[in-house]
Amino acid sequence: MEKRISTVPLDEQELVNIIEFIKESKEKTKADLEERLTAVFKHMNMLDDFNECGNEQEKAQYEDDVEFMFGLRKWPLTIDATISDG
Numbered sequence: 001m002e003k004r005i006s007t008v009p010l011d012e013q014e015l016v017n018i019i020e021f022i023k024e025s026k027e028k029t030k031a032d033l034e035e036r037l038t039a040v041f042k043h044m045n046m047l048d049d050f051n052e053c054g055n056e057q058e059k060a061q062y063e064d065d066v067e068f069m070f071g072l073r074k075w076p077l078t079i080d081a082t083i084s085d086g
Contacts, residue, residue, distance in 0.1 A: 001025060001029070001079065001082065002078070002082045004018070004021055005018065005021065005022055005025065005082050005083060005085070006082065006085065022083055025079065025083060026079075026080075026083050029079070030076055030079050030080070030083075033075060033076060033079070034076050037072060037073060037075070037076065040069060040072070041069070041073075044065075044066055044069050047062070048066065
């Protein structure tokens, strides 16, 4: 997405296509990703509540998954920044 938005258009049609892509990204794609992220965040919080049981290896794997999920939280902001730059 970032590569597409940051592309320098070579002609007017390509510029129109990029503008449409940016509009769709801002209005639809970003909102869809935020909804998914919210759902994942709620599920991860629920799983975190149940993480008290289990062995150390399972807890370590689960903590890696949680860390990865929290890394995904930056994407809506990254998309906004990329759209603004584009």
